[in-house]
Amino acid sequence: MTLRRYLDRRLKLHHLRAVEAIHAQHSLLRAATTLGISQPALTRTLQDLEEITGQRLFDRLPRGVRPTEAGTLLVAAARRILAELHRLDEDLDRLSEPGSGTVAIGTLPVAATGVLPGALTRLTAGYPGIHVRLEQGRTEELLPQLAAGEIDLIVGRLYEPAVPDGFPREPLWEEPISVLVRADHPVLSLPEVTPEALRRYELILPTVSQRVGQEIEVLLDMLGLVPGASLRSSSYGFIREMLHATDLIAVMPRLMMAGDLLRGTLRVVPLPVPAPPRPAGLILPRDRTLPPGGQAFVACLRAHLAEIGQRGLTAITMTDTQAPESDKTGGQPRG
Incomplete structure (x- = not known):
């Protein structure tokens, strides 16, 4: 019974x-x-x-x-129920205050320090009534929150799922692992940068997740660089200061330093080495559309990506942006 x-x-x-x-x-x-x-x-x-x-x-x-x-x-x-009630609360706020709203964004660490600040700056300027909630974590930590409706979308590196999970993935840009140095670093004055030339300088490496760390190790191995005695830090601010003040070289996802690359104080070292593809973009909910705040954020993210793509920082893979893709680590900002 x-x-x-x-x-x-x-x-x-x-x-x-x-x-x-x-x-x-x-x-x-x-x-x-x-x-x-x-x-x-x-x-x-x-x-x-x-x-x-x-x-x-x-x-x-x-x-x-x-x-x-x-x-x-x-x-x-x-x-699911608590997330729906939270969303209802936000929707009622939007009715009482037109132009307002909330977008809840899950972000992977590289995107959080790379493309996200520029996209959120655009969002704040263009949509001052929209409030943002950020949740940073790994993909496997964020997907249950996306399924439950606790976040609206995920931004960052698009790792292939071990088994199909039904979440739509939309690639928008590449997050190449690159060699970064200060703008007036001696290595940039060489007629051709070779792995042998890079081996004369000490390394500074980020302390990152296992998957990103493995991708960094791949490029280090391709260049014949030995990371054993390198300086490592989980603070991107510390890495940034050390790059500006010394002849250290960093091997890391270049968009972690997107702001300094756009300002021209850091440069990407051009190397004749193919960069393994690292697609990044959006993971979207399976069974619901983005709220207005989420749609506004995606529009601002696309605009910011178009700008950094035009500056040569990364290959853009959006269908409405005809930016050439590159398999080299040598892209660098112009102007």
Whole structure:
């Protein structure tokens, strides 16, 4: 006999917030702190939920909790419902204040420091009523948020999914790994830059995710550069200052330094070495259209990409932009 749970009558919003917090924090104590309630109160809420659903929702572990299959289903539904309510709140704000709105953007680290600042500057100037929420992370961390409606789109490197996931991907630009130096670096005065010439200089490398790190290692190996004694930092500001002040050379995704490349204070070293393709762009939701704020952001992103493409910083792959693609690391801004 099928159990009638009457979830539409019995589930409350505080139940959904509770199960989502427990899943996010992997701990009843941390979830209670996040929600601003006591742990016994959260435990009673969880017991209430398990009575309503007729299922155990979390397995208690020596350290923390882990969702059961039923718990995973309920968490996914809770995230969708809470995201829809948040979106409704924003839509009602837009009705009361025409020209306003919100766009929630998931961004990968390279895009966050590269193309995103310029696109958001355009958005702020052209659409001052639109508010932006940013969530930075890896693709595998952001996709569940996109599926749940917690973010509107993802911007950054387009990695091939291990298995098809149904999310539309739209390539817009390339994020090549390049060799960067200050504008008056001695290596740029050479008639031809060779790997041997680069080996005379010390390296500074970014501390990045494993996948980006592997792509940097590929170019280092192609150039015969040994990264063992190189200086490494997770601070792009520190790398930037060291490049401007010394003869260090950096091997990194060039758009991490897009602002300095546009200003001409840093340069891309032209090398006769094919750069492995690194397509980047948008990952869009499967089952809904972008809100007006999201559409405005994409328009500003396209405009910014067109500008940096015209300056020679990267190959642009948008269908409405006839920018030549390049398989070299030697593109550099003009003018």
